[in-house]
Amino acid sequence: MATSKKNSPKRAKRNVRKTSKKSAIKKSLSLVPSTLRxxxxxxxxxxxxxxxxxxxxxxxxxxxxxxxxxxxxxxTIKLDDKIIAQNLAGDFPETVIGTNKKLNSxxxxxxxxxxxxxxxxxxxxxxxxxxxxxxxxDFPLSKTVDNEGASVDYLCLIEFFDPNNQ
Numbered sequence: 001m002a003t004s005k006k007n008s009p010k011r012a013k014r015n016v017r018k019t020s021k022k023s024a025i026k027k028s029l030s031l032v033p034s035t036l037r038x039x040x041x042x043x044x045x046x047x048x049x050x051x052x053x054x055x056x057x058x059x060x061x062x063x064x065x066x067x068x069x070x071x072x073x074x075x076t077i078k079l080d081d082k083i084i085a086q087n088l089a090g091d092f093p094e095t096v097i098g099t100n101k102k103l104n105s106x107x108x109x110x111x112x113x114x115x116x117x118x119x120x121x122x123x124x125x126x127x128x129x130x131x132x133x134x135x136x137x138d139f140p141l142s143k144t145v146d147n148e149g150a151s152v153d154y155l156c157l158i159e160f161f162d163p164n165n166q
Contacts, residue, residue, distance in 0.1 A: 045126075045143045047156040051108075052134040053100040055165055060103055060132035064092040064110060068125055070118030078109045100133060103160040110156040116145045126154045133160070 053060065062084075066073035077084040077092060085092055097103070114124040128139040143152045 043143050044141050045152055045154045047128070047139055047141060047154075047158070049139070049158055050161040051130050051137055051158050053104055053160050053162050054134055055104075055162060056100045058100050058132055059096045060098055060100060060130065060160075061094050062092065062097045062108070063094040063129040064112075065125070065127040065129075066091055066112055067114045068118065068121070068123065070120060071114055071124055072117050073112055073114045073126075075110065075112040079103075080106050094129070094131075100160075100162070104162040104165060106160050108156075108158040108160070110154070110158075112154040112156075113151050114154065115151040116148055119148065122146070122148060122150075124152045126156075128156060128158070130158070 062077070064075065064077070066075055066088075073089060075088040075092065076086045077088070079097060084095075084097065097108070098106075110126075110128065112126055114126060116122050116124055122145045123142060124145060125140065125142045127141070128137075130137045130139075139156070139158075141154055141156070143154075145152060
């Protein structure tokens, strides 16, 4: 009786090795802090996305972490045409920006310039945290500059969207 190559013991052994190698990579990546892991995997300074809300009167909060230790920032945050923060240096603390129902179809714009003034690293970061909608969302952005003292512009647009109320 002929043995199928597809189910051969040799092939099974090879598949086990591939699977354990993938598991080892995933395990080692899980030991790296998520902000560093995300920054090393993909660097991005722009964001254009939706944040899903519902028809409730539950509050939505926004928090923005601008840069790592030793970095300086200049940030402006707008909700449609209303300025929430302007020329903000540093982080934007967790703040209620409205209710699910009221924020539906509105646009949140965050524009930040982050200067690398750290002597430890040339990595700049911006992380946006939204809570209170259908789920919690974190949007990590990062860019490594070539020279110490260089700056990076971050441009973010988030539209609040209720799929049941359009």
